[in-house]
Amino acid sequence: MDIIVTTPKSQSENAAKEADEVKENGGGFYFRIFHRRPKNLESGDRIFYVEDGYIRGFAKVLHVQDISSMECDVTGKTYTGRCCAFMDASTWTWVRPIEMKGFQGWRYCQIPENEIIVAGDWMDPKPEI
Numbered sequence: 001m002d003i004i005v006t007t008p009k010s011q012s013e014n015a016a017k018e019a020d021e022v023k024e025n026g027g028g029f030y031f032r033i034f035h036r037r038p039k040n041l042e043s044g045d046r047i048f049y050v051e052d053g054y055i056r057g058f059a060k061v062l063h064v065q066d067i068s069s070m071e072c073d074v075t076g077k078t079y080t081g082r083c084c085a086f087m088d089a090s091t092w093t094w095v096r097p098i099e100m101k102g103f104q105g106w107r108y109c110q111i112p113e114n115e116i117i118v119a120g121d122w123m124d125p126k127p128e129i
Contacts, residue, residue: 001040004048004055004109005032006102012051016126018074022089023123030059030089033070033081038106047085048109054097054129055111057119059087092122097129 007015022028032047041047046058069080096117119127 001038001042001108002046002048002058002110003038003041003106004050004100005106006050006104008102009052014072014075014077015051018072019089019092019122021074028089029062030087030092031070031084032087033067033079033084034106035081036105037064037066037083038085038108040108041085047087048111050100050102052129053099053101055095055100056097056126057092057094059089059093060091062086062088090122093118094120094124094127097127 018030022030041061041064043061043063045061047061048055048058050056064083064085066082067084068082069078070084071078096119098111098115
């Protein structure tokens with residue numbers, strides 16, 4: 001089952017740096033660490049991201065692993081939690097922005113496929129609102 005998370009405003013610049021690095025390297029991985037494991041999240045599911053009041057895109061889950069911390073290669077920051085979802089950066093898909101308020105944590109989501117309009121892939125720039 002797909003989930004949705006929010007990129008806090010304080011992390012937006014770091015997220016952009018991470019995206020730039022995987023583009024420069026021709027690929028890589030993203031991760032998201034959780035304090036509570038999403039029981040129904042499996043390989044192949046999508047993690048949608050809310051940023052600045054809009055759903056901006058998603059990446060597909062490669063695998064979910066019980067892990068207490070992960071260090072970001074780009075920022076050097078260590079994130080702690082109970083489990084981590086790993087995503088292949090090449091699966092990132094920009095969508096036409098869908099208005100949604102940000103929130104803490106994660107939620108299961110079922111966005112109707114007819115509302116998901118692809119606006120680019122992982123190598124494309126972030127679409128304008």
